Amino acid sequence: MPDANAKPKALIETFGCQMNEHDSQRMREILLQEGYDFTRAPEEADFILLNSCSVREAPENKIYSMVGRLGEFKKKNPKLIIAVAGCVAQQEGKRILQRQKEVDIVMGTDQIFHLPELLAQARQGKRAVRTAWMPREQKTQNFIPTEELAHFEVRGASAGLAITKGCDNFCSFCIVPATRGRLVSREWENILAEAKLLIEKGAKEILLLGQNVNSYQAGGVNFARLLKAVADLKGLRRLRFTSPHPNDWSPALTDLMAGHPMICPSLHLPFQAGADRILQKMRRGHSQAQYLEQVAYLKEKIPHIGLSSDIIVGFPSETEAEFQETIQVMRQARFSQVYAFKYSPRPGTKADSLPDDVPPRVKQERLSRVLSLFESIREEILLATLGQKLEVLIDQAHPKEQGVMTGRTGSHLPVAVLSPELRIGDLVLVEITAKRAHSLEGRLLA
Ligand code: 5AD
Ligand code: SF4
Secondary structure (H helix, E strand, O other): OOOOOOOOOOEEOOOHHHHHHHHHHHHHHHHHHHHHHHHOOOOOEEEEEEEEEOHHHHHHHHHHHHHHHHHHHHOOHHHHHHHEEEHHHHOOHHHHHHHHHOOOEEEEEOOOOHHHHHHHHHEEEOEEEOOOOOOOOHHHHHHHHHHOOOOOOOOOOEEEEEEEOOOOOOOOOHHHHHHHOOOOEHHHHHHHHHHHHHHHHOOOOEEEEOOOOHHEEEEEEEEHHHHHHHHHHOOEEEEEEEEOOOOHHHHHHHHHHHOOOOEOEEEEEEOOOOOOOHHOOOOOOOOOOHHHHHHHHHHOOOOOEEEEEEEOOOOOOOOOOHHHHHHHHHHHHOOOEEEEOOOOOOOOOOHHHHOOOOOOOHHHHHHHHHHHHHHHHHHHHHHHHHHHEEEEEEEOOOOOOEEEEEEOOOOOOOOEEEEOOOOOOOEEEEEEEEEEOOOOEEEEOO
């Protein structure tokens, strides 16, 4: 017999970037307020929410095939409600309802706080689509209604905090300006208020989020000032931010990072491609030389910095010699993390009108070369830390190993520490004793 008092169960599946991850966490908190429990088993779920990504074709297709499969669960449980949120929802809107009869709710990227209304509507059997943009004034004041914020819990050592939404760069390959809208910077008083609340609720680390964080500009405050103001908050131990754009990076920002103990020595600075002709076709606005100059200054001022980047291989007309320039940038910058992608044409973007003429086999082969170079550089970076004493912020219990906690160094390298007494949120000094396949192992120092 089903328990009449049992709470309804929700399942959230997230695709894509950290902004989507952040939105999913917000929706999780809203669902908790609505009385939901959570499950990972679709057969147990009363509500399934797919937070979608459309930055490349593969994750977009995944949403449609997943919805199709979930339809089976709906046959067994007709009360199951299925929602598609995020970038595919923003872009496709009601076309999703027309195409997928299983879907009850389509909600765009600015609509997450309307989830309770949309759910109430779906429970009455009415399908709903909401993809309107939040009015600009409301966005600049606050991305999150203050009354909602008070309920939110910080789970884990690190908390995300959105400072900008959208992007005005219009890189020729990128769909983000269409799915997340034009750039809006949130008022800085609001950001500081949220940061203080997150620290009060237990966050040791704050991760400032935005598609292009360093283009932040609100009420005469630029990114550098905002970064310093958050970094100065009492009780905060670490500050990170992602992603900045090379165009808006400056030596002053490097100096600020180098000089402030709370700002982590790690930076995700996407360069996308090495050759200037390709960078121009991508409308990136920076050259290879400008990028490498920024990297050189970062390394000079912050010698132990952990750099990471995004790379696209096989952009239209990319030659082997041009691809070699991407490899060259990797060799010089020595990234400790690389996110590499095969170019994927996106509808409505400027690059979509160019012939997608690098054959799939060549794209795959270039991707493999990027990944294998990345692996060998990362191996050297990990080995170089052996014997070093590094500060680690503990963020979770090892999923498989009893008594082992894991965390990150300031430069964002993952470390496993064999010490059952450690708690999530502890910031500890660790001696690196061994290298694992993709991480480090360390011994807790007193
Ligand atoms: N094809 C391949 N990769 C893409 N990215 C964005 N758009 C595309 C596309 N059309 C990559 C970029 C970006 C990251 C988030 O996704 O490298 O920085
Ligand atoms: Fe897309 Fe370029 Fe904006 Fe990044 S900076 S979100 S790649 S348009």
